[in-house]
Amino acid sequence: MKKTQLILIVVGVLAIAGLYALPSVVVDNEGQADGVSQDNAAASSESTEAIAMHEPELTPDQQLQLNTLKLQVKEDSSSEDIVSSSEELAGIYQEIGKYDSAGYYLGLAYENRPETELAEKAGNAYYEAFSFALDQEKVNYTAEQTRKYLNLVLDNDPTRLDLKTKIAMTYVSSSNPMQGITMLREILEEDPQNEDGLFNMGILSMQSGQYKRATERFEELVKYHPDNLQGQFYLGVSYFESDQKNKAKAQFEKVKELTDDPTIIGTVDTYLDQL
Template sequence: MKRSQLILIAIGVMAVAGLYALPSVVVDNDSKADSVSQEDESTSAASTDPVAMHDAELSPDERLQINTLKLQISENSSAEELKSSTEEIAGIYQKLGKYDSAGYYLSLGADQLPNSGLAEKAGNAYYEAFSFALDPEKVSYTAEQTRKYLNKVLENDPTRLDLKTKVAMTYVSSSNPMQGITMLREILDQDPQNEDGLFNMGVLSMQSGQYKRATERFEELIQYHPDNLQGQFYLAVSYFESKQKNKAKAQFEKVKSMTKDEMILGSVESYLDKL
């Protein structure tokens, strides 16, 4: 799931967040303290070694499979064997949702095989990790790795606006957000109908409280990409926040007709109850 999807959920369930924030189980204080301590240690390990905290979560079979593949990656391995083993290891971590570990192994392969296509896969894996990251150090690290490997692809093919959009979004979360916004504007200058560019500019407008501008971005988005459910939902939220109640109601009803996702439908109903 991308950062934009997480933002959708965060905004969409704002009205019912209290319900989901309640603990589903009762824990004693000692266990909670131990859990927090372990989480702190894991966070620290993640910032220095993205694989360290995930290895303990592997099943015996997964650990054996990864160790076997590691043995296959040797100085005597052919380029094809190295690429295949690297992708298999990354695939295991990706299935578990451990995208930074997947990115780590893909980046090792990309460094050894610069023309293998692994740089793009490494950058995309790190971008997924960036999308989920909450710890500032991890956000910074995964953003940097995303840029490092996706820029390698862009150096050879600057027409890849999909990758440029991802790089731009990593800058938006950095100490220099205007660099990311400038890149998104450049993307829309090149391709005014660019789906990712319009969507992300709309989200950024919402985050800055510019809901009128957000409605313009999302109206453009769904004009060119009517099946973009997130854009349709965000447009409704933007209408709601900009006090355009009739448009908001009609738009939320449209979103209801487009999905059966219970979380989204619950969010829609919570907004409709306020109109």
């Protein structure tokens, strides 16, 4: 799934814990749409206050650079100058991981030069912020902004299944999660080998406790996309949770052969110790 981190997945214990923060929804049983809805708070105002959702910790030099660029954005009368300064601001915020702030300035750039490329950049930045968001207000706001900008891209190119997948995942955390599940199913009907679609449906099947179905999704994923390390890892977890111990052991050993990342190996060893 993650060419640019379509949904933030941290492989390991924290990833498994984060998985259960999603609403519980039956995602892969034909004809079923049972789940737990979440009430959405009102979206934040689309103003400069949006960038204050978290204040970045900056060095004095970085703060001076940001303040100078913000002043240029505020005072420039030329749309092209505003676009240039806004993109530079967004780049700085992306470097320090403040994706909602990056999204705000890329959105401002789009307003001054409404091009599809800028809309996609803004939508992707907001999706990154959505992936990291913890409190519900921020989840709601960044999801809404993701859909706003990525739908502008889809209006021009409806074939962008990668963007449809991101939009689908924002709905999963909304008051209507089945809208996102339906979108993911439609993506897989159109492209049964779609990497993002298979990964996300596997994750959501795990989250709703459908581990047998999750194994099927991840088996398909690694069949078509064997280099997807997250898929390989979660296939092992799905085997483990569905009490397929021999398969789980073999899969976890395979994951250890695919990476030398000590965090992943340590997490895998934790599972192996329980088999």
